[in-house]
Amino acid sequence: xxxxxxxxxxxAFGETVFPCPRPGPAPMLLWLLLILAPGRQPAGALPKALxxxxxxxxxxxxxxxxxxxxxxxxxxxxxxxxxxHNETPLRKQSGRLQISKSGHYRCKTQRSSLSDPVHVQFLxxxxxxxxxxxxxxxxxxxxxxxxxxxxxxxxxxxxxxxEKIGSSYNSNITVYPAFNDDSxxxxxxxxxxxxxMSWTETSRPLKxxxxxxFPSPVLxxxxxxxxxxxxxxxxxxxxxxxxxxxxxxxxxxxxxxRALGAGWSNSPELQIPTMWSEGTASYWCQARTVIxxxxxxxxxxxxxxxRVPVSDVNLETQPPVGQLIEGEDLVLICSVAAGTxxxxxxxxxxxxxxSLGRKTQNALSAELRIASVREQDAGRYYCAAxxxxxxxxxxxxxxxxxxxxSRPVLTIRGPRSQAVEGDVVELRCEAQRGSPPILYRFYxxxxxxxxxxxxxxxxxxxNLSLTAEHSGNYSCEANNxxxxxxxxxxxxxxxxxxxxxxxxxxxxxAQAMVGDVLELRCEAQRGSPPILYWFYxxxxILGNTSAxxxxxxxxxxSLTTEHSGNYSCxxxxxxxxxxxxxxxxxxxxxxxxKVTHITVGVIGCLLSMLGLAAxxxxxxxxxxxxxxAHSPRTHQKGEVFHQExxxxxxxxxxxxxxxxxxxxxxxxxxxxxxxxxxxxxxxH
Numbered sequence: 001x002x003x004x005x006x007x008x009x010x011x012a013f014g015e016t017v018f019p020c021p022r023p024g025p026a027p028m029l030l031w032l033l034l035i036l037a038p039g040r041q042p043a044g045a046l047p048k049a050l051x052x053x054x055x056x057x058x059x060x061x062x063x064x065x066x067x068x069x070x071x072x073x074x075x076x077x078x079x080x081x082x083x084x085h086n087e088t089p090l091r092k093q094s095g096r097l098q099i100s101k102s103g104h105y106r107c108k109t110q111r112s113s114l115s116d117p118v119h120v121q122f123l124x125x126x127x128x129x130x131x132x133x134x135x136x137x138x139x140x141x142x143x144x145x146x147x148x149x150x151x152x153x154x155x156x157x158x159x160x161x162x163e164k165i166g167s168s169y170n171s172n173i174t175v176y177p178a179f180n181d182d183s184x185x186x187x188x189x190x191x192x193x194x195x196x197m198s199w200t201e202t203s204r205p206l207k208x209x210x211x212x213x214f215p216s217p218v219l220x221x222x223x224x225x226x227x228x229x230x231x232x233x234x235x236x237x238x239x240x241x242x243x244x245x246x247x248x249x250x251x252x253x254x255x256x257x258r259a260l261g262a263g264w265s266n267s268p269e270l271q272i273p274t275m276w277s278e279g280t281a282s283y284w285c286q287a288r289t290v291i292x293x294x295x296x297x298x299x300x301x302x303x304x305x306x307r308v309p310v311s312d313v314n315l316e317t318q319p320p321v322g323q324l325i326e327g328e329d330l331v332l333i334c335s336v337a338a339g340t341x342x343x344x345x346x347x348x349x350x351x352x353x354x355s356l357g358r359k360t361q362n363a364l365s366a367e368l369r370i371a372s373v374r375e376q377d378a379g380r381y382y383c384a385a386x387x388x389x390x391x392x393x394x395x396x397x398x399x400x401x402x403x404x405x406s407r408p409v410l411t412i413r414g415p416r417s418q419a420v421e422g423d424v425v426e427l428r429c430e431a432q433r434g435s436p437p438i439l440y441r442f443y444x445x446x447x448x449x450x451x452x453x454x455x456x457x458x459x460x461x462x463n464l465s466l467t468a469e470h471s472g473n474y475s476c477e478a479n480n481x482x483x484x485x486x487x488x489x490x491x492x493x494x495x496x497x498x499x500x501x502x503x504x505x506x507x508x509x510a511q512a513m514v515g516d517v518l519e520l521r522c523e524a525q526r527g528s529p530p531i532l533y534w535f536y537x538x539x540x541i542l543g544n545t546s547a548x549x550x551x552x553x554x555x556x557x558s559l560t561t562e563h564s565g566n567y568s569c570x571x572x573x574x575x576x577x578x579x580x581x582x583x584x585x586x587x588x589x590x591x592x593x594k595v596t597h598i599t600v601g602v603i604g605c606l607l608s609m610l611g612l613a614a615x616x617x618x619x620x621x622x623x624x625x626x627x628x629a630h631s632p633r634t635h636q637k638g639e640v641f642h643q644e645x646x647x648x649x650x651x652x653x654x655x656x657x658x659x660x661x662x663x664x665x666x667x668x669x670x671x672x673x674x675x676x677x678x679x680x681x682x683x684h
Contacts, residue, residue, distance in 0.1 A: 530547060
């Protein structure tokens with residue numbers, strides 16, 4: 001028999017094993033409440049104090065004492081501790097309390113709230129089953145089967161729900177009860193009497209209620225009633241008992257079924273930069289430990305958010321009003337000076353039932369882009385903003401797109417279809433589209449003629465008194481500072497009436513002879529072609545000639561004695577005939593030039609005949625010489641050939657009646673009178 005003092009590293013304090021007593025009474029049911037499950041604390045309450053025992057067993061034998069200590073989250077409290085026995089305050093306020101009475105004990109410090117009660121029992125039994133204190137969920141609990149006379153015990157056996165879970169001589173066992181575990185534990189001790197008979201003692205049944213490692217978290221918001229659009233801090237509130245300070249908690253926050261932030265974090269707080277009111281959305285959080293793995297979820301809660309109605313709705317445009325050009329994009333910017341939450345913006349044009357567009361977003365402004373604005377998009381525009389308190393309208397602004405000028409059209413208007421020198425014509429330039437004012441410029445062969453402005457748009461004109469130099473191409477240009485456009489070219493032909501023509505004679509003599517060929521030339525210095533010229537002798541028409549490209553025209557006349565008199569000409573290009581001044585001409589008898597021409601012709605005929613005779617003689621002589629060159633040859637048989645005398649023929653050719661040269665000579669002689677030998681000379 002001996003007494004054993006043993007230090008168990010798994011316990012907070014050392015323990016002593018006392019000598020074994022005699023067998024005690026039959027076991028009774030023992031309910032051991034290590035620590036009652038904590039209730040939920042209000043948000044912001046002080047953490048609970050933790051009541052500790054030394055030795056760390058809540059069951060002891062009668063006559064023994066147990067020392068109580070009160071611990072908060074910082075350390076053991078040595079003074080100003082409030083103690084309670086069966087809910088009755090005790091006077092003692094020191095940091096420790098020594099007890100020997102059974103009952104429920106609680107404590108509280110200045111930095112903690114009231115601890116959970118601990119039921120301590122002092123039993124008169126010979127054998128008791130002890131469980132270590134405190135015990136948390138998923139934590140190990142040491143079971144010890146203790147007798148009053150330990151030296152008499154030879155074997156200890158442990159049971160859970162009447163099933164054997166282990167046995168030993170002098171060792172404790174470890175179990176890991178779950179939270180709210182309803183299992184029942186007991187132990188038996190056995191030994192031998194001196195006479196060799198065995199004995200067995202059974203402890204009272206023990207039901208262990210395990211404390212939560214940490215209570216289910218509670219989600220709080222700061223501020224508790226935030227203004228929409230402002231930041232909010234969410235806190236997942238829970239706490240660990242002081243003895244488990246090395247255990248680390250992780251937290252995760254949720255909105256409906258969506259995790260917020262980066263997921264699991266070591267911080268129990270999460271800041272939402274901007275809080276929006278979104279109907280019935282609920283928030284909640286989870287807390288967990290890694291070792292052992294315990295996960296707990298807070299109740300779902302809704303955060304009431306204060307919404308600020310929209311105010312001071314304003315509509316702006318980009319580009320600014322008055323600077324929008326047709327074809328550009330128009331951006332309508334609707335903004336509010338104040339307002340929280342989801343704002344619905346809409347854009348409208350006066351006179352249209354349907355909105356131009358609608359956007360809903362968590363912002364104080366929104367934009368609507370209208371692509372390629374046209375002239376028909378002009379009007380009064382406004383926007384509306386609504387965050388569920390009713391739409392608020394902006395002021396109306398007038399938007400008129402500036403239209404670049406279109407390509408102008410040039411028209412020329414005159415008193416007649418064909419412009420004539422001296423007419424006054426109107427050059428009219430008009431662009432069908434374009435914002436006023438429009439400046440028109442007129443050009444002749446790209447040389448500026450002048451300009452005219454249309455302050456209210458429309459057309460402009462320029463009057464022009466025509467001269468011959470105004471023929472050519474005309475164009476006009478429209479400019480309204482947004483675009484410069486040039487019209488197509490329009491051609492204008494100026495018709496000039498003929499001037500008085502001048503008649504000249506070639507040769508330029510006042511007296512001519514019969515048989516002369518006289519050239520009458522008529523020319524008007526001015527006048528648009530074509531020009532038709534008429535030639536007159538004593539106001540009798542001799543003939544006419546056309547000048548398609550302008551200039552003068554000629555008429556040849558073979559003179560006779562009847563051609564003496566006054567000559568004149570007229571010119572006409574369709575704009576009025578003009579006559580020249582008269583020119584007088586006197587015709588006399590045969591001229592020397594014609595006798596000379598006849599003599600030359602007769603001599604030419606005689607020389608031709610002499611040439612033909614000489615040619616015939618030369619031919620005959622040539623043939624005679626050729627025959628004499630071939631002398632008579634003697635053949636093998638002795639025959640001799642004799643030469644015949646040569647005969648020479650000459651031939652005098654007559655003029656071919658169809659000879660073109662003869663006809664030309666006869667036609668040339670027809671223009672002359674009193675020359676009877678001309679044709680005979682030409683024929684011979």
